[in-house]
Amino acid sequence: MQYEGQTRIPSGCAISGIFSRSGKKFSGDDIIRSITPMHDRSNGLGGGFAAYGIYPKQKDLYAFHVFYDSVRAKEECEHIISSCFDLDAAEKIPTHKIPEITDEPMIWRYFGFPYPEQLESTGLDEREFVSRFVMKVNREVRGAYVFSSGKNMGVFKAVGFPEDVGRYYCLDDYAGYCWTAHGRYPTNTPGWWGGAHPFALLDYSVVHNGEISSYDANRRFIEMYGYNCTLLTDTEVITYIIDFLNRKQHLSLKEVADVVAAPFWSEIDAMPEEKRKYYTYLRNVYSSLLITGPFSILVGYTGGMMALNDRCKLRSMVVGEKGDNVYVASEECAIRTVQPSLDRLWSPRGGEPVIVTLNKGVEA
């Protein structure tokens, strides 16, 4: 049988996200409770979380979370990492042994910053340097997989149901202002931890529910720009598209949404001139980055979170608000579980991004 990365595996899913605009930090307990009632939307073959604001003491350092299949892979990866990064810490990620989670790889994390002379010699900006390092390890070091690489944020994922994965990683012990979660329902059983979601690059993390029909068109386009799609999953390609458009092409997240979930031509043609020109331009220039087929995604990034549905809204997604907190989930029950009384609850239209950011003056 072929494993993740050797073949493409579609999957259905559950997603949930909680964001505090005031920057108030809360433990992983809420997000675990939120994803739990959607148990039936996943099948035990992948669960994961992304958390922002969890490493305040090392907030200026890149936090790398890495899976290792073997000691050799660890040595090989550590050799590369320690030659590129001034490391502050290298440690096992704390886990709590439970019977539901088995076959775990070695799970390590590193905090570090690129050596200035290394950075200078490549002529790259810091984030591009880090992103290339991540791609290089994932492409070239067999048995090593960097699955989280942002500052003051981290991804925690495993094969299992999300609520079990949350307990396994002791997410109670972390506090963040933004949490996203994912329960996976893949259509066969690769059982590989790296294939679970969220997928992350730098501080972008994506959880996604859907199966995009534009996958190979998107993949073949984005691979022109230095990305290697090694997992062959939707989430991977979506993350790269967001990174490319937001970080490299300097589009705002709203503009990114206007590319990947663009309005229909029939709608564009009926718009006033300036808007029509704007959408026509974006659709034309980035036509290969239009994403078709069902998706609902939650994009986490430093200081913000974006929720987006495909333009036909072929996947369910609801948003709730209570005070400074914003909740997004595949199903309303996931929100009500953690916040029964909401100020507002709505179902965003297809293609209409919901972007929430920290209030002015609040530091990420």
Next chain:
Amino acid sequence: MGINYFMPEFNVIRDPDRCIACRVCERQCSNEVHSYDPDTGKMKSDDTKCVNCHRCVCLCPTHALKIVKNPDIYRTNYQWDSDTINEIYRQADTGAMLLSSMGNPKKYPIYWDKMLINASQVTNPSIDPLREPMETRTFLGKKPDHLERMTDGKIRTDNMPPQLKLEVPIMFSAMSYGAISYNAHESLARAAQELGTYYNTGEGGLHEDFYKYGKNTIVQVASGRFGVHKKYLDAGAAIEIKIGQGAKPGIGGHLPAAKIVGDVSRTRMIPEGTDAISPAPHHDIYSIEDLRQLVYSLKEATDYKKPIIVKIAAVNNVAAIASGIARSGADIIAIDGFRGGTGAAPTRIRDNVGIPIELALAAVDQRLREEKIRNNVSLVVGGSIRCSADVVKAIALGADAVYIGTAALVALGCHMCRTCQNGKCNWGIATQRPDLVKRLNPDIGAKRLVNLVSAWQHEIMEMMGGMGINSIEALRGNRLMLRGIGLNEKELEILGIKHAGE
């Protein structure tokens, strides 16, 4: 006079019980197959002249006629078949090259028929084009590689290089006025306008009556430069430099003197009754750097307002050539496969030179992506597109749009008798004889072309919807949507697709 070695290729079978000797067949046949015998009061036929164009069959009011392949053939021989023997007789008679028309009819693999299309089941929904928007609009031309913003932070939208906007990713490929008739051109022009797509003048210039269709016209500049002048360049929506043609890679166009009459001569700007023989190469393009100069000369001449297409035939080294073209300033590359049609080509070249468009397209698209320049150019392919499924497969392999030529002519009534080079087309398409030209009514012709492309568009939308794709750009280069059937590893590798069942 020596012995006539030829056996007629076809037999004209006339049912005497049905024939009423109305002489329609006689009037309709430009090849003068039919004649009336006043002594017997019956129709006669000369089978040797018949090209099997079916004009008489279609117009016979009593359905008295049928044309069959002459069963009286040479003794069967796999190596020396009848065509081969006939061709030798012909060359022994004349000492000349053999001429043919329309596309390569030989039994080479048709890769379109060895690819199958995907559809959604369970894990994602198919989309119903009758109930949901289904988009076939596409733009051809170079895309900017980064955005610019104005001082207020808004994205600049006025810096887009010139584009062609297609409502459906199907254009009519180059067929010159001269090779085909005035009415055929008018049909194509009007259909292109109605469909929101483009037709292509070919290398024969643009008839003054058709300047009004300029917004839907691609004007061609070929090695003979026939009919090329400032006003002509300005008239079109895009300019196509024709380097090569799938039916005859490596040689230039050839329009026989018999077709250079009246308006054709004026439009081409050459004297009546002279052969219009285009040089094999452009004599100002002996290398890729020369192409760049011509591309920019044409851009200069038209104020950088029109995309420049460079059309090449699919040949061995097509990927590297396309890569060179993509860096030459061209906005669009058109590739013509070895099955591509023609009004006249040397038979040996038509049947033996060039490679299948499917493989060429896959190789070029992949190469341009590897070189990270796929967004610098659009890819248009032609030369064997027969139906909407071929279009879907071409786009999934990586094409932005397709050119159709033969299919368009068949829609106009062409019966594929493959004797365009004689200029006696009974259907009024590949002829300049006024009595024949008028048989093609441009009102009906345009309508039939619109019908054809609209029908294909509906079918494309159905297939896209089945795949869960609601925009043509999400299909472009989406090779996971294809599977090979009966292909070997190498073919799958070149096409960049998996085998069915994988």
